[in-house]
Amino acid sequence: MRVDLDTYHELLETLLRNKTRSFLTGFGVFWGVFMLVALIGGGSGMKEMLNNNFEGFATNSAIIWEQPTTKPFHGFRKGRMWVLNTGDLQRLREQVPQIDVISPMANKWGVQVVNGDHKFNANVKGLLPDYAKVEAPKLYYGRYINDMDIAQQRKVCVIGKKVYKSLFPKGGDPCGQLVRLDSVYYSVVGVDYGGGSMNINGSAEEAVCIPLSLMQRAFNMGDDIEMIAITAHKGTAISDITPRIREVIARAHDIDPTDEKAVMVFNTEVLFGLMDNLFEGVDLLIWLVGIGTLLAGAIGVSNIMMVTVKERTTEIGIRRAIGATPRTILTQIISESILLTGVAGMSGIIFAVLILQMMELGFTEDGIVQSHFQVSFWTAIGAAALLAALGVLAGLAPAARAMTIKPVDAMREE
Amino acid sequence: MQPIMIHLEGIHKTYAGAQPLHVLKGIDLDIAEGELVSIMGASGSGKSTLLNILGILDDYDEGDYYLAGTLIKNLSETRAAEYRNHMIGFIFQSFNLIGFKTAVENVELPLFYQGVSRRKRHQLAMAELEKMGLTDWAQHYPNEMSGGQRQRVAIARALVTRPKIILADEPTGALDSKTGIEVMELLKRLNREERITMIIVTHDPGVAAQTNRIIRIKDGVIEK
Numbered sequence: 001m002r003v004d005l006d007t008y009h010e011l012l013e014t015l016l017r018n019k020t021r022s023f024l025t026g027f028g029v030f031w032g033v034f035m036l037v038a039l040i041g042g043g044s045g046m047k048e049m050l051n052n053n054f055e056g057f058a059t060n061s062a063i064i065w066e067q068p069t070t071k072p073f074h075g076f077r078k079g080r081m082w083v084l085n086t087g088d089l090q091r092l093r094e095q096v097p098q099i100d101v102i103s104p105m106a107n108k109w110g111v112q113v114v115n116g117d118h119k120f121n122a123n124v125k126g127l128l129p130d131y132a133k134v135e136a137p138k139l140y141y142g143r144y145i146n147d148m149d150i151a152q153q154r155k156v157c158v159i160g161k162k163v164y165k166s167l168f169p170k171g172g173d174p175c176g177q178l179v180r181l182d183s184v185y186y187s188v189v190g191v192d193y194g195g196g197s198m199n200i201n202g203s204a205e206e207a208v209c210i211p212l213s214l215m216q217r218a219f220n221m222g223d224d225i226e227m228i229a230i231t232a233h234k235g236t237a238i239s240d241i242t243p244r245i246r247e248v249i250a251r252a253h254d255i256d257p258t259d260e261k262a263v264m265v266f267n268t269e270v271l272f273g274l275m276d277n278l279f280e281g282v283d284l285l286i287w288l289v290g291i292g293t294l295l296a297g298a299i300g301v302s303n304i305m306m307v308t309v310k311e312r313t314t315e316i317g318i319r320r321a322i323g324a325t326p327r328t329i330l331t332q333i334i335s336e337s338i339l340l341t342g343v344a345g346m347s348g349i350i351f352a353v354l355i356l357q358m359m360e361l362g363f364t365e366d367g368i369v370q371s372h373f374q375v376s377f378w379t380a381i382g383a384a385a386l387l388a389a390l391g392v393l394a395g396l397a398p399a400a401r402a403m404t405i406k407p408v409d410a411m412r413e414e
Numbered sequence: 415m416q417p418i419m420i421h422l423e424g425i426h427k428t429y430a431g432a433q434p435l436h437v438l439k440g441i442d443l444d445i446a447e448g449e450l451v452s453i454m455g456a457s458g459s460g461k462s463t464l465l466n467i468l469g470i471l472d473d474y475d476e477g478d479y480y481l482a483g484t485l486i487k488n489l490s491e492t493r494a495a496e497y498r499n500h501m502i503g504f505i506f507q508s509f510n511l512i513g514f515k516t517a518v519e520n521v522e523l524p525l526f527y528q529g530v531s532r533r534k535r536h537q538l539a540m541a542e543l544e545k546m547g548l549t550d551w552a553q554h555y556p557n558e559m560s561g562g563q564r565q566r567v568a569i570a571r572a573l574v575t576r577p578k579i580i581l582a583d584e585p586t587g588a589l590d591s592k593t594g595i596e597v598m599e600l601l602k603r604l605n606r607e608e609r610i611t612m613i614i615v616t617h618d619p620g621v622a623a624q625t626n627r628i629i630r631i632k633d634g635v636i637e638k
Contacts, residue, residue, distance in 0.1 A: 006522075006526060006532060013514065017514055314510070315512055315513075318510045318511075318512060319512075319523070319527075320495065321469075321471060321498065321504055321510075322498070322499065322504065322523060322524045322527065322571065323495050323496070323498050323499025323500075323524050323527040323528065323575075324495060324527050325491065325492045325495040325496070325527070326491045326492060326495070327492065328527065406471070406472075407471045407498075408466055408471045408472050
């Protein structure tokens with residue numbers, strides 16, 4: 001197209017001559033793009049928010065815990081209570097080679113932790129260092145429980161975020177300070193800021209973690225264990241080894257190996273699979289709705305342009321009579337379409353980016369962005385390219401009609 | 415004798431349809447450069463079709479049409495547009511100005527399609543309007559002008575490209591008699607002073623009488 005100021009002047013003039021119509025037509029495209037971009041951004045933000053709940057959790061892990069039996073076995077009635085013990089760890093280790101990490105946990109709710117005047121009702125977990133591989137801690141200060149702590153039965157603890165804030169309201173590194181649990185003093189070795197909403201035995205934020213063997217002695221638990229967390233080797237699906245795990249444990253405790261209620265094996269893999277499916281569905285829906293709305297907008301543009309061309313038959317005919325080539329007319333109509341979709345669409349992108357930015361600000365805590373709603377630069381570029389293409393497509397049909405107008409037809413239409 | 419501007423030889427034209435309509439049945443016609451010719455005929459006689467063919471607005475089926483020595487036959491739309499733009503100036507009964515453009519913008523339009531620069535075409539268009547005595551009306555829209563003024567703008571638009579021929583379709587048809595006479599005077603003066611070949615289609619014997627030659631068409635042939 002020849003670069004001539006009047007070309008653009010003319011385009012603008014045509015669109016502005018019918019402001020309301022141009023605006024309403026443009027609004028369809030505007031809304032389509034807004035929906036598409038906002039949904040993409042919003043969708044990925046929501047996904048991230050949900051994923052935050054599972055933050056730090058190994059995806060191929062399972063948790064085993066005990067419940068009353070539901071089937072009679074070996075002469076025992078159903079409904080009998082039983083308890084996991086340290087022996088089960090050894091049995092799993094030896095008989096189910098696919099398991100990578102085996103990490104037992106003992107647990108006691110509502111234990112008061114005291115530091116001077118400050119108190120907190122915490123949830124005490126007895127753990128082994130391996131547990132970090134199941135639920136990764138985010139250490140803000142210090143370190144996690146290590147093998148030396150276990151071997152030497154050191155009285156140490158790692159405290160959660162809320163415990164730390166309550167016991168040490170002035171802040172600062174609490175490592176090396178002593179806190180009292182019941183009647184025993186423990187030295188703080190680390191502060192764990194981890195804390196997704198997916199928790200085992202209570203939130204990590206409200207927990208005090210101490211070595212397992214120490215816990216069993218300090219709270220008179222013998223060798224009882226509350227639960228066992230395991231992760232499988234890479235390439236092994238937890239669901240494949242679940243029956244084997246259940247069988248190994250059940251045999252040692254005189255439980256029917258098919259009693260799924262008694263030996264609960266909670267497979268997080270299933271949960272993650274569910275989430276993935278959910279998001280695939282949501283993604284599909286986003287694209288369907290977004291593209292659909294955008295298409296509807298573009299079709300609206302095409303339609304209105306069609307009417308405009310019809311209305312301008314005489315004008316186009318005059319132009320053709322005094323020397324406009326079909327190409328000129330084609331360029332003019334398609335340019336109008338591109339300009340309309342372009343301006344409306346760009347406003348849509350800008351508006352969506354603004355809204356997403358506001359959402360992102362809304363989900364920011366302490367200057368840390370919790371969830372990224374904003375679309376990437378390239379997504380925006382992609383949307384713009386899509387718009388340009390749609391603009392051309394929307395202009396095609398009306399332009400084709402305009403091309404068929406012969407100068408003679410126009411004169412006839414008096 | 416002046417050189418030949420328009421040469422028609424055995425022009426036939428049939429409009430296809432359920433009942434094909436044979437409109438032009440062998441037209442032979444020569445018009446010399448600088449002539450002022452009128453074409454007369456009853457409605458349905460084929461005079462509008464002839465005008466459309468002369469104006470390269472329509473194609474013909476048989477024969478040859480030479481315009482200033484160039485054979486005008488089976489042209490592509492683009493070529494036809496180019497020839498119209500460079501060689502022919504149109505004046506219509508209903509003026510056919512573009513309503514949302516000012517007088518000067520209307521006159522500039524053919525130059526725009528020729529790719530003349532913005533400043534140059536404004537200059538040329540203003541000069542043409544000045545000749546028509548419309549300098550003060552340059553920035554007005556067609557609906558703010560009288561019929562005579564509008565037709566003069568249309569004439570300025572037809573002349574601005576320095577065409578070889580002017581085709582006028584009932585140029586006075588929509589005007590009152592006084593303005594009609596003025597417009598005819600203007601066309602005659604342009605023919606006389608600028609030596610532009612002019613073909614006027616009309617019903618009006620009064621208009622036809624003012625031209626050098628009258629061509630009468632009846633049932634698709636020229637009456638001798």
